[in-house]
Structure formats: C-alpha cells, structure tokens
Amino acid sequence: MPLSAELKNQHLEVTRRYFLQLGAAGAVAFKIHSAQADSDQSILDSATADMGYFTAQDDFGTVERGDPLPYKLPLAKRLEIGLERKSWKLDVIADPDSNSDIGNQFSSDSGNPFGFSHLMKLAEKHAVRFLKIMTCNNIGAPLGMGLWEGVPLRHIIWATKPKENIRRVFYYGHHNNDPKQMFRSSLPIGRVLEDPPGDNPVMLCYKLNGEWLTGKRGGPVRMLVPDAYGFKSVKWLKTVVLTNAYKANDTYAEANNDVDSWMKTMSRFYLKPAKAKAGEPIPVTGWAQVGVGGLSKVQIWVNPKDKELPEGDPYFTAAPWKDVKILPPPTHWGGGLPGGKLPDNVRFFDSNGRPKHWPMRYTLAHWAALIKGISPGIYDVRCRTVDQNGIAQPMPRPFRKSGRNTIQRFSLTIEA
C-alpha cells in the first residue's frame, strides 16, 4: 500500500518550499511558475508558514478486518454494543485461565464496566497528546502521521487495584462475537506501567488531530502503542485482560510476525524522476520514519547502472553515500488542526509550541536533495537512513517480519 495521498500532498508542499528557498534553479526543476520562482522573501515566508505535516483522519491508510466492519454497523447496533462514545464500555478483568489477583475488576457481566465518562474523568487530570506515525510492519510505507490524544492505560489498570501474578496485558476489540474475527494484541505489564525516558505512554486513545477518533480509525477508543508497529494499536477496543501468562497471544504472531519489534528507522523516496537533462539540477525527495534508534542522517547514492556492485556488501556500506537535507519542523501542522496550530501540552514541545528536539522518535521527517553534475547515462539512485547509533539502514534489524526497511532504489536516465 502506498503512502496515503494526503501525506504525499503534504510532502510535495514541504519539499517544494525547500527548493524555492534554494533559488530559481531548483524551483524551475520543480516545475514552479516563473512568477513564483521570482517571488520575494515575504512570499517565501508565508509559504513556509502554512506547510502541513499531519495526515487528516480520513486520509490515513487503513488495515482492518471484520465482517461487517464494526463502524459500518447501523447506529442503533453500534449504540447497543458500545461502539459509540455514549455507550462505550471497557472490560478490564483478570484472566480466568490464570491466577492474576486484582481487587476491582471492571466487568460488563458484573454490571460495572469502565465507561466513556470514567475515561473523560481521568482525562481531566491525565490526558496526554503526542506525535506518532502509524505503520504496518508488513507494508513498506507509513499509513499516516498523527497527533494522538488519550489517557495512559496504567491509570485504568491501577484503578482495578491489581495485587499480584500479573505479567502481561492482553487486549482485543469488537469482533462481532465471532472468535475467528478477533484481533488481539498484548504487552508486558512493565511497558504499560513505565515509559523509558523520552518515550510516550501506552494509552487508551480517543482523539486524533484534535477531533474525536472516527470509527474507521478505531473509535470510540483504540489502544495506541507509541513505539510499536500498527498491530499493537487495536481498534474498537472493548476488553483488556490482566494475566500471569508470560507469552504473547497476538493475532499477528500467528502469521510469523515478530510481535516484539520496536519501530525501525528507514527512508523512502517520494520524488524520484525517471529522466532528467544533463546540466539541470535534479530534485529528489522523500521521508524518513524515525524508529527506536532515532535519526541522525538521510543519505543518497547515485551509481551508474552498469557498474558492478561490490561482492559481500549486500547493504552497500562501502558505497559513497552523500548526506541530504533533513527539513526542519513545520510551523503549520495541517491534518485538520484549527489554523494548523498544535494544541497546548503536546509531549516534548515547549510552551511556545516548538519541539524540544527534531526529528522525534516514532514520527516522520521530510528530506530533500538536489542532484547535480552527473553526465549522461543510466543510474541507480538509492536512499538510506543512519540512526543515532551511527548504524545505517537496514541494519541493525534487517529481517522482514519485524518491519519492512529494505534500501529503496529507482532508475534515473540522464539525457545529453
């Protein structure tokens, strides 16, 4: 599945402005009207001011199962089964097949589920907002970039008065009472109760980009696991089970996926022209997903197609890679946020709404480059990331089922 159309448009805007700032040559190569290329600083400034970053809810790529899909049920049915904010209920129970001891279960069967009003009460004190990119480990490009809001799951767990014999949290969404349709995931209890410094909490999420989470995005409430691939972020969440079982029970585990995988750092091309004229600067752009290892560089490598590749170097570590420009944080955030503005109290932003560091882990960074001075011929152009440990993509974790991160390539013909 490709990056969502909206994310592409945003990328185009951001990078177009970057080339404008580089001057007319880049702008012309980018097919911008000459009037715009000649524009003065004030036009440049205002252009930069409204660049977008987030993906609107409806424009996210989607990975979903269910027949019927829960959010497509008639309203009366959604109200009945608790898939509207008005009627949403969560069971938070001890695993009946385990010896977990909790003092205060939230259970529909016992008439005291955890409801949406409980969640909003906790939100008054504990709501958090953070940036996170949604990516499926089995898809080569992200599904969307969002500002997510919710209540850390640990607050609900502490409200159940857990006592002992709890090692994992299992959870699943509405599945039409058909076990075959159940989509399950799980986490170690430790990850839910504590966050590594600089990371965000696992949360019960009810808003995206300042709006209530839509049914399609998993509303009224989905799990949101900041550092993991999409399959941990279960939609239409209805049940959380505290268990002493020590093994994962994720639906995705059944399909050979590495369910303990942190998100990886990787780069993808967006603008990759098939042809260019010798002597003209060639704009090439893309984005980087910032995984657990962080991001220090994005690099490209332009190599004549007929040149033999060195043996025993499958990841081209010895190639003459060149750094490209990672673009600064946006000032207009897009995604449907009113006025393109971030709300207050976004994690890792200061009181002026500026990020404390950039790029941030588990988010998206845009990049751009101008290729110059190559002679006529056919070339392979590749891009890769280098993480904060100095390790280049696809290392340190090249295996496919822990998240796609192969080095991408395209063919470029330079005409005389």
Ligand SMILES: Nc1nc2c(c(=O)[nH]1)N[C@H]1C(S)=C(S)[C@@H](COP(=O)(O)O)O[C@H]1N2
């Ligand atoms: N209930 C439920 N939750 C789910 C899924 C699902 O099929 N059912 N798919 C998961 C997978 S595999 C991914 S990659 C993400 C995708 O999230 P999105 O559709 O909001 O982009 O949702 C996850 N949550």
Ligand SMILES: [Mo]
């Ligand atoms: Mo997925």
